[in-house]
Amino acid sequence: MATTVEHDIRRQRRNAVAGFFSTASIRQLEPIIQATMSRLLERLEETAQAGSPPVPIHHIFKACTSDVINKYAFGECFAFMERADFGKSYFNATDMFFGLNHIMIFFPWFATLMQKTPGWFVKAIMPNVAELVDKKSWWIDRVREIRNSPNPERIKSTIFEGILNSNLPAADKTDTRLASEPQLVIFASEGTTAFTLTAAMYEILANPAVLERLKAELCTAVPDEDSIPSFSQVDGLPFLNAVIQEVIRLHPGVMDRQMRVPASQPVIYQDKNRSGREYVVPAGFLVSMSPLCLHLNPDVYEDPYVFRPQRWIDNPQLARAFLGFSRGTRSCVGMNSARREMAIVLGTLFRRYDLYHGKPGRTLELYDTERARDVDANFDMIIPVPAKGSKGVRIRVRN
Template sequence: MGETKLPDIISNVGDFLRSSADDSRTKAWFDLNLWNRQNFSILTPLYLIISLWLIYGIGLVAYRLTLSPIAKIPGPKIAAVTFWYEIYYDIWLGGTYYRKINEMHKKYGPIVRINPYEVHLNDPDFIDSVFPGPGRQTNKYFFTGRRTGTQNSIVATIDHDMHRKRRNTITNFFSNASIRRLEPVMKEHINTLLSRMQVAGTTEKVLPMHFVFRACTSDLITQYAFGESFHFLEKEDFSMPYMESTDVFFKLNHTFCHFPWVGTLLASSPPWAIKTFIPSLTEMWDKAAMWIERVDEVRNSPNPEKIKTTIFEGVLSSKLPDEEKTNLRLAHEAQLVVFAGEGTTAYTLQSALFQLLANPKEFEKVKAEVLSAIPNTDSLPSFSEVENLPYLNAVIQEIIRIHPGVVSRLPRVSPKTPTLYHDKKNDKEYIIPAGTSTNKTAQIAHMNPDVFEDPYEFRPQRWIDNPRLDKAFIGFARGTRNCIGMNFARLEMSLVLAAIIQKYDIYRGQEGPTLELFDTIRERDIDLNHDYIIPFPAKGSPGLRVKIRN
């Protein structure tokens, strides 16, 4: 007999099933070519594997479309069936799935299914249900920790109770009282920033402000969290190689998410392998290694005061078990704090400077407020002074609305309690089962025209005229898992912006310290084009560039 072929197998199985009720043909099973030893070949196991794979695939598709607990939630069928739809947009097209999700909302309504396991909402009335307070358990989706490679950090902690315990150890470190103690040191770094800008102004130099602000925010957060900084502001190139290296790392976050073995492979690779095969990651990898060294140095310091000046003090002095105090876990915490306080705040600052320079009336309005409150231009603004500048704070709120520092979706999981959602637009109700990843995205929520009139327009006054808009604001998330460093970030942004506005005017051909946008286009250089957790501009963008004159 000839070799068994896949079509023959399927045909014979069909014949057997049709004849199974006929007692006279009960031997049909044993007569199948498939079970005849003489007909086996090397390819037969392959045919079996393909058959089983096809059966599994068809069954999985049928389950996800009809039997899944979220099968009734609207959205494109291909997204419900496979993660490859999301992978195509986020890996192949480079962090653009957020655009597709926004299109889904426009087509299907305020609730959509974005992949086999996740739901996304764009409804301001449902924010507190997605980001609840302490009265309801809220887990993180397991994908979260994969994105940054810091699975042991607070942000990536999945379990509600473990997150609460870990967060409590550093809550005091980010309190307003603790932040205020850093004011003199923060002013030193801001003075360094202004000095670099003044030096550039002597030759009317164009500065890459996106790198300048990242150097500034990096120095500030590392000084605050670890007692010393990398002094990036003092480097001639503002440590651009390090910034570019972290950009490469962020661009890998979708790959880490969908193919976690890549992150595991990188994490276990020796430094020489990184330098040889991925040299663009070298600078960041070296700094990551320094965090572990820094943890060890602080832990073993004979000076107890040295520990108290770092973020590690709360963890090391807590009642957490020893496995929660390992060098690796603390290094993950350190790395996450740097990531969170560096690129996000820098992006907000560069967006703020761009919008103010591109909108002279807004610049003049906030400058008048700053000078009225702080007439002495020889002294830097203080925390207490910038806190009481309503228009400056409205500018910052509007900037975070249009240009949030974190643009990846914010997943939350209610592990025990299902959630009822009423779609008022379509008058339908949906049950979001317990254990389902429910998401909101700041960029999408903040551009909702039903809430924010002309959402693309820069209008700080809207926050003064209508304080209720705060209910629709999720720039720092919400609930028990909101951004723990948001007070630090707001004060940092207020001080830096106020200091620059205090010293400089918009260039109109006049003498004196001025700033002028240089070949900067909002759509290309400032707006979100690619979601890699933090916002990235269009490919090939030179970033925010400003010509400085003295």
Template sequence: MKWHVDCIALHTVYLSPLANIPGPKLAALTYLYEAYYEVWLGGQYFKRVAEMHRQYGPIIRVTPNEVHWNDPEFLDTVYPTTGRKTDKPVWFAKRTGTPYSIVSTPNHDLHRRRRNALNSFFSIASIRRLNVVMKQYVNKMLARMEATAKHASDPVLQFHHMFKACASDVITIYAFGECFGFMELPDFGWPFFESTDKFFFLTHLFFLIPGLVNLAQNAPSWLVRALLPGLAELRDRQEWWLRKVREIRSSPNPERVKSTIFEGILNSTLPPEEKTDVRLASEAQLVIFAGEGTTAYSLTCALYHLLANPPELAKLKEELAASGLDPNEVPSIADVEALPFLSAVIQEAVRLHPGVMARQVRISPEVPIVYADKKTGREYVIPPGTVTSMSPLDTHMNEDAFEDAYEFKPQRWIENPKLARYFHGFARGSRNCVGMTLARREMAIILAAIFLKYDVYRGQEGPTLELYETERGRDIDANSDYIIPAPAKGSHGLRVRIRH
């Protein structure tokens, strides 16, 4: 038995087709190397991977069957738009917890069919139908800010709580036609979001112990509450989503389905097994997780950087003033689409703080991937079926692509539009983020509405915002990777004092 194990180890490290890829021998030998950093140390493998690139170069082997690059010029090869099929590994669905959604679909062709059924829901024309809803909820947000300033004994607000509540209500209305009303709750519904975060904190365990995700997703509610009480609020949301799917499907009103995410799926040519309640609920869960979490995170980071960099905020306020927008009105989607510096602010915030931290894994099922290391001149051939990946944060912190990469410089996107070829904030290729058009416009409306009304506090009168006990390294930068970024332990997130 020991001889057999030794032979497998020998082959994995020294004789496999990936044996010539640089990297630590332990990472090539066993998935437990990754598990040590992700499970034991808590979402820290992204830092180790960055160290490995500094030590070994732009191509490394991070697991027995995964090759990772830190080369912005190679993005379009790893993530092609056309010309090559792109699969995902089967285990990815177990890690995400949304096994039947487009983001977890392993097969290239099935992914294309599922995505085509959703594309119209996220078109610009469809998103513009959200104008009224967005304005309604941004007005609620501004009212909560004003109430905090006027009535709180210490008018400090945890903005990531409010942003997540606002984004969640908007995307849930868009998907289902109704929502939980988190913006109406004194705590912005934070227990629900804490439960979702705890689910993400389990993602590395889901990969290490595959049966755990089935327990979290499919076990009876009473068992989840007994064994995983931190997920109880999330289970309530999941049951609500499933119940609403059934209500929408069985509604006698034909207009009911047309106002939801399910119109494209139910009216598509997808076979019946693709239209089950469970699959539709899984798709909705993905859209809501992405629409509330990543959008709120990017908004939080953008607001922090604008308040921490008053000269950049002054440029934004100058653009807003020149636009002729009414400071007492929430702008429309069409209004914010015409503001280039605001778009650059959002692009730069997402570059510095991508809302999805996980290595974006792909598989080329039919053809090899060939990589030439420019510095060494060495060529590597990655055989079909190998898991390949790049990480948004690695790409965005690469000084070869972004000068002064750690600094917040929105102007870089205006001065050099070609930098867009290195942008990895909403994934790339045929599996890029289906909701990025909605996310960009929602963030733009919220930031424009805030800074049409507020300025950074410099001792003056009037509506102002001031950072309160917020540090970038502790409260804003990613300190752990649980698919979503997490701040340092003990962080209270972005806190801002509001004055009127």
């Protein structure tokens, strides 16, 4: 779906899964997120009680987002939240896969070769991606099991209902193709959302005034600090949603340049700052831009590098220059589910925990974390990657 160039074919493929992410459908996601959050809180409590070293929070968030999207898409998950290392070996394998991004872009035949190479051979020459190869086999096995299930409700509870019942040609309904779209959804939902959640933890804890205002809003909307908020409790919270919007602006989960090609006629842009100046993009001419090119533009965002959620409340028109989930017909199909997942995770954590001030209580504290080194994008591997040698955002949890 994501790499389909021809507009009409891509629209058909997108429509087959779009219903799975409609406002009505993602209500089924709420209990999955809440159950996963409950386990996440337990793991944080265990960390605090054990007096263990600071938590690399990105490992926990990756486990959380992966379990959520797999459970939603397949009805089953890898239960990374139960593993002592939160599935670190699997995520290291996916990071290595993304690290091959530039090779695959400039040498497309390499991507085709990787897809067609037998799994046992890939594992032999690249043992670091072994768990990813195993998970790919798991996805295909789930496709076959769901397709052949005598229980019609089994299909309805997964992402495959829309695809199998669509008007897509038979070639788009093979086991391999059926596994490809959910695999894309998994990749697009676990690492990207986890990266933005990790950045949010840094920005909120590094800006006490933001945390104080966020907690005040959450205390009003969620009276019980031990509860896990519902969609209805977090959907309409203006400051929480402004925090999420500002985090995505500064730390978008996808760094890859988003490409557009005027198909049949040129596109003409008038320069508003210089009268009479215009730019013409000829038909068939490819234009691409990373979200950060726009999100850090000082002509659009005042003090663009500063984390300032209030800007979205003061000037809602800024949304016109927001590219965090792409735009138009190529926009992210799962952006509503991603926003809600981030809202519940952040709402739960910051309703329960405060910033550490040397006093007892449930608190969180950044540990040896620098934004430029551990949060900001230093490399574009489709997903943003921090500086070499970074240990990520680390947090000390106290009860």
